[in-house]
Amino acid sequence: RKMSALAGRDNDYIFRQLLEYTSFTYTYILADPESKEAILIDPVIEMVNRDIKIIEDMGLNLKYAINTHVHADHVTGTGEIKKKIPSCKSMISKYSNAKADVQLSEGDKIKFGKFELEVRSTPGHTDGCLTYVWHQKNMAFTGDAILIRGCGRTDFQQGNSGRLYDSVHNQIFSLPPNFTLYPAHDYTGQTSTTVEEEKKLNPRLTKTKEEFIKIMKELNLPYPKQIDRAVPANMVCGMFELQDAKK
Amino acid sequence: RKMSALAGRDNDYIFRQLLEYTSFTYTYILADPESKEAILIDPVIEMVNRDIKIIEDMGLNLKYAINTHVHADHVTGTGEIKKKIPSCKSMISKYSNAKADVQLSEGDKIKFGKFELEVRSTPGHTDGCLTYVWHQKNMAFTGDAILIRGCGRTDFQQGNSGRLYDSVHNQIFSLPPNFTLYPAHDYTGQTSTTVEEEKKLNPRLTKTKEEFIKIMKELNLPYPKQIDRAVPANMVCGMFELQDAKK
Numbered sequence: 001r002k003m004s005a006l007a008g009r010d011n012d013y014i015f016r017q018l019l020e021y022t023s024f025t026y027t028y029i030l031a032d033p034e035s036k037e038a039i040l041i042d043p044v045i046e047m048v049n050r051d052i053k054i055i056e057d058m059g060l061n062l063k064y065a066i067n068t069h070v071h072a073d074h075v076t077g078t079g080e081i082k083k084k085i086p087s088c089k090s091m092i093s094k095y096s097n098a099k100a101d102v103q104l105s106e107g108d109k110i111k112f113g114k115f116e117l118e119v120r121s122t123p124g125h126t127d128g129c130l131t132y133v134w135h136q137k138n139m140a141f142t143g144d145a146i147l148i149r150g151c152g153r154t155d156f157q158q159g160n161s162g163r164l165y166d167s168v169h170n171q172i173f174s175l176p177p178n179f180t181l182y183p184a185h186d187y188t189g190q191t192s193t194t195v196e197e198e199k200k201l202n203p204r205l206t207k208t209k210e211e212f213i214k215i216m217k218e219l220n221l222p223y224p225k226q227i228d229r230a231v232p233a234n235m236v237c238g239m240f241e242l243q244d245a246k247k
Numbered sequence: 248r249k250m251s252a253l254a255g256r257d258n259d260y261i262f263r264q265l266l267e268y269t270s271f272t273y274t275y276i277l278a279d280p281e282s283k284e285a286i287l288i289d290p291v292i293e294m295v296n297r298d299i300k301i302i303e304d305m306g307l308n309l310k311y312a313i314n315t316h317v318h319a320d321h322v323t324g325t326g327e328i329k330k331k332i333p334s335c336k337s338m339i340s341k342y343s344n345a346k347a348d349v350q351l352s353e354g355d356k357i358k359f360g361k362f363e364l365e366v367r368s369t370p371g372h373t374d375g376c377l378t379y380v381w382h383q384k385n386m387a388f389t390g391d392a393i394l395i396r397g398c399g400r401t402d403f404q405q406g407n408s409g410r411l412y413d414s415v416h417n418q419i420f421s422l423p424p425n426f427t428l429y430p431a432h433d434y435t436g437q438t439s440t441t442v443e444e445e446k447k448l449n450p451r452l453t454k455t456k457e458e459f460i461k462i463m464k465e466l467n468l469p470y471p472k473q474i475d476r477a478v479p480a481n482m483v484c485g486m487f488e489l490q491d492a493k494k
């Protein structure tokens with residue numbers, strides 16, 4: 001029996017959504033079961049052992065550990081992963097000014113086996129927010145640009161509501177309506193949505209740009225619990241030693 | 248633009264996995280976007296408003312609210328759902344002796360639009376545990392029979408480790424290896440597995456039957472927090488009024 005059956009129902013690809021219960025962060029494993037090349041999107045430092053065990057149990061080789069942006073609510077797992085899997089390269093937007101092995105820009109392609117992700121720049125929550133589009137499988141990983149019936153905050157880091165509105169409308173809502181969207185978070189127990197659903201049902205992004213900016217200004221959200229720990233660590237992709245060495 | 252685009256990437260079906268964070272229960276929405284007929288597997292009473300909102304926002308008609316078994320860790324949402332959507336019918340195994348509109352047996356088919364689920368009897372965690380197999384989409388909903396790298400407890404209700412071992416080996420591991428398995432719970436942030444993976448990697452069910460029975464006997468798990476509230480309520484599918492009237 002071929003081990004590629006581990007891939008699951010469509011056999012030609014591996015896709016796993018994983019959850020971290022404290023910051024409600026979703027992590028994604030994507031892989032090509034033939035070449036065994038895998039990528040990991042938005043790992044969380046506390047869950048690195050779980051993530052690596054799943055990848056190794058499936059016999060995959062982790063090629064890239066990728067962040068959608070410099071997170072303010074958790075420390076990325078990419079630094080820990082690189083310690084444990086030295087061949088793995090970290091990736092983040094060049095607009096984030098964060099340290100990583102690969103700096104990504106609009107239009108770049110991330111290749112793993114027979115698959116590739118298209119990099120789309122979707123700033124507004126932060127300057128360096130990226131959305132990764134898996135055209136071959138009709139999926140997109142939106143980070144905090146758009147959430148299920150919501151969107152990322154625009155009141156810290158380089159938040160800018162007008163930019164976020166344009167990013168979602170130009171770069172995400174322009175995808176085919178049946179594309180499944182996988183966000184970096186959900187706080188209501190939902191795991192995915194679609195382009196069509198958010199274009200019709202998102203309570204913020206279905207409004208005009210002016211109304212959206214007003215809604216975001218009036219949210220009055222509490223200061224993020226982990227931001228003072230998370231952002232400095234994530235600017236060096238979770239490499240605490242590196243961070244300490246710079247002091 | 249056709250509203251069936253709400254279906255997501257494959258267009259011809261709707262599938263959503265939902266999470267309840269207290270009991271770590273997964274709820275599933277399955278639907279046919281053409282006929283709009285939907286079913287809901289293992290709803291949780293506290294999350295009924297969320298579940299109904301998603302179903303109604305997508306323009307679906309909920310035909311059945313189904314339990315995989317009489318849960319001991321949460322109160323089912325089926326009673327509340329039937330109050331809010333009177334046309335919806337509840338379903339549970341006839342071997343559970345619980346009240347419901349439809350009593351299911353091995354081999355029954357649950358039809359929704361152009362789709363159907365096959366009912367498989369998988370006792371061992373409880374006598375009335377069912378696994379629902381969606382052959383058209385290479386998925387199975389296993390309740391607590393098999394979990395991701397684990398399985399349901401056999402130390403309360405009608406728990407029987409030998410029966411559970413046989414159920415998993417005969418009724419679940421006999422499915423094609425690429426079938427995705429969706430359990431009723433996961434406590435590690437994983438959302439799905441496959442037949443092939445569990446046949447290879449499940450730390451309990453890859454053992455011999457004798458070893459499995461010994462492992463289960465030695466688990467020494469704490470008494471389930473919600474069992475005294477949940478089981479009586481779930482025997483009447485969460486219909487508290489009905490339950491009170493019987494006293």
Ligand SMILES: [Fe+2]
Pocket residue numbers: 069070071072073125144152
């Ligand atoms: Fe963020």
Ligand SMILES: [Fe+2]
Pocket residue numbers: 316317318319320372391399
């Ligand atoms: Fe159970």
